[in-house]
Amino acid sequence: MRFVKQGLVYAAAAMSLMAACGAHAEESVSVRLRWVTQTQFAGVYVALEKGFYKQAGLDVKINPGGPNISTETLVGSGADTFAVSGATDAILFAREKKLPIVAIGMTLQTTPYAFVSHQASSIKSVKDFSGKTVSAWFTGSQYQLFTALGNEGVDQKSVSIVSQPFSMQPFIDGKYDVSTVTMYNELLVLKDKNVAVNIFRADAYGVRVQDNAIITSEKMIKDKPEVVQAFLNATLRGWKYAIQNQPEAVDIVMKNGSGLNKTHQTNMLAAYAQLMQAAQGKTRGLGWVDLEAATITNANLLKYQALKSSIDVGPAFTNQFWDKVPAEYKLP
Known part of the structure; x- marks a missing residue:
């Protein structure tokens, strides 16, 4: 019986050691x-x-x-x-x-950024951004806007580019002619609010x-x-x-x-x-x-x-x- 008890003790100790090793393995x-x-x-x-x-x-x-x-x-x-x-x-x-x-x-795998204008506006392409107020997040995404403008031959100086808040309300209220969105978030917000927009995807204008x-x-x-x-x-x-x-x-x-x-x-x-x-x-x-x-x-x-x-x-x-x-x- 003594040997059986010792065996159980050793087995329990071995199991405890294995459990400890397993925990440390993570x-x-x-x-x-x-x-x-x-x-x-x-x-x-x-x-x-x-x-x-x-x-x-x-x-x-x-x-x-x-x-x-x-x-x-x-x-x-x-x-x-x-x-x-x-x-x-x-x-x-x-x-x-x-x-x-x-x-x-x-x-x-591709940029999620796009630019939107109100569907009823005369802005139907990136070329039409000239002379307009365009908002962008100045967190790095503005350079995608610069690239799209450059690829379309639009002089950056001809566009009034302003800092965009996280809310889309200023765009909805008409404060900006064009605003920046991500395809997976802000664009969905506009759709939820039934705001009809023209969408200009950055990757469609040469942004890679x-x-x-x-x-x-x-x-x-x-x-x-x-x-x-x-x-x-x-x-x-x-x-x-x-x-x-x-x-x-x-x-x-x-x-x-x-x-x-x-x-x-x-x-x-x-x-x-x-x-x-x-x-x-x-x-x-x-x-x-x-x-x-x-x-x-x-x-x-x-x-x-x-x-x-x-x-x-x-x-x-x-x-x-x-x-x-x-x-x-x-x-x-």
Whole structure:
């Protein structure tokens, strides 16, 4: 009997040790969102809810963002491990500031930005912006407006370009002739309010920019490449599931957010999914980084003197982890 008891004690000790090892096997990381909880980040919340991060050996904490939060600074400083950041230009601006961040994936395969005019107005193309008041967010997206104007031969000086608030009400009230929207948010707000508009998508006017970069730090890539790979694998897996199961994905986001309108979140995810699968998204797969687009954006930012000098695109953007993501996680 004594030997049986000893055996049980040893077995219990072994099980405790295994449990402890299992707990430590999960790498604790954080991901910072560029904005508050909404279906713009459904893939991340789905990956957490469905256990994809856990299966990848990660214990992930999601930190929501907001208007005064810089995802690039937080990741560059090591305060957050990963982030869903801004567009191609945001990565280049961060690198100019010597922030050691790297884009390992691009959620939106084409720019989500568009410009709108009231349907009853005489503004039917970007060429018609001349002599008009156009509002834009001065957060980097204004350079997409500059590029569209330049590509259409419109002198920027002929357009009154003003800073745009987050609310679309000034445009609705007629304060601006043209305003900037994202296809997955502000445009939906206008539709909900039955505001009829003409839509001029930035990508239709030669703007080649990706958005909502998935970023990490150079240190993480150097010290823990396996963790970086695991995070990207699980995140894209979460996004694929979210796209294929949108009602469930909306419910998951609603559970994690506050004050969210379910209809708006449903429409947002549908529009967001289209942008994720646009351009090369259908053929190459979700999250692919367009290095050529980064080079083009770099040149445009130099042209408009947004950058003081050219940024080396190579260290700032990479597909080294995306290339190794299992096809079943990234192909639509």
